[in-house]
Amino acid sequence: xxxxxxxxxxxxxxxxxxxxxxxxxxxxxxxxxxxxxxxxxxxxxxxxxxxxxxxxxxxxxxxxxxxxxxxxxxxxxxxxxxxxxxxxxxxxxxxxxxxxxxxxxxxxxxxxxxxxxxxxxxxxxxxxxxxxxxxxxxxxxxxxxxxxxx
Ligand SMILES: CC(C)(COP(=O)(O)OP(=O)(O)OC[C@H]1O[C@@H](n2cnc3c(N)ncnc32)[C@H](O)[C@@H]1OP(=O)(O)O)[C@@H](O)C(=O)NCCC(=O)NCCS
Numbered sequence: 001x002x003x004x005x006x007x008x009x010x011x012x013x014x015x016x017x018x019x020x021x022x023x024x025x026x027x028x029x030x031x032x033x034x035x036x037x038x039x040x041x042x043x044x045x046x047x048x049x050x051x052x053x054x055x056x057x058x059x060x061x062x063x064x065x066x067x068x069x070x071x072x073x074x075x076x077x078x079x080x081x082x083x084x085x086x087x088x089x090x091x092x093x094x095x096x097x098x099x100x101x102x103x104x105x106x107x108x109x110x111x112x113x114x115x116x117x118x119x120x121x122x123x124x125x126x127x128x129x130x131x132x133x134x135x136x137x138x139x140x141x142x143x144x145x146x147x148x149x150x
Contacts, residue, residue, distance in 0.1 A: 001039035001053065006030065008050040009041065013069040018107070022129075024067050029055070032066065040086055042070075042079055054083040056099075063091050065101040068110075080113050088145060097146050102138035104129055114141055118148040 001009070006029045013023040032039055032055050042052030051071040057064045065087065070079045091099060102125060103110050119141040128138035
């Protein structure tokens with residue numbers, strides 16, 4: 001992903017999210033690129049249109065999935081699985097054994113994808129996310145890449 005991709009990524013993600021207010025901001029993407037985080041976009045081979053994005057932050061012996069979004073017209077076609085597969089490959093190449101993420105309990109589609117991929121719930125961060133009329137908890141999930149087949 002490059003800075004030039006940001007406008008198209010923002011448009012794609014706002015339409016993909018069940019609640020556009022939950023989508024990442026331009027600043028989120030700019031600071032991820034500046035920080036050298038693991039970032040990937042998936043483009044449509046025919047049109048060159050951006051149809052997926054994934055961002056992860058590396059730490060010591062672990063990686064943290066910060067964001068993943070797929071064009072709404074491509075939901076359920078395996079693009080998230082593909083982006084996550086690329087992330088697992090990078091983790092394994094770097095010898096990183098654990099992948100972490102936070103997800104809203106209300107985001108059933110994302111939860112289903114993560115569970116299907118072998119992530120397990122290991123905790124709750126109370127009031128982690130802003131939500132209409134207050135805050136929403138985050139489920140903390142972890143994937144052990146040494147054990148997982150994904
Ligand atoms: C969450 C999201 C990235 C999933 O993308 P996707 O491309 O539709 O997911 P995939 O098609 O790769 O699905 C991966 C697996 O989960 C399954 N799955 C997908 N959607 C599902 C659903 N609603 N219920 C149950 N299983 C589902 C798929 O069947 C697939 O299983 P398989 O690998 O065994 O075939 C997408 O819905 C999205 O962009 N949502 C908005 C942004 C968002 O909420 N991001 C997460 C922030 S934490």
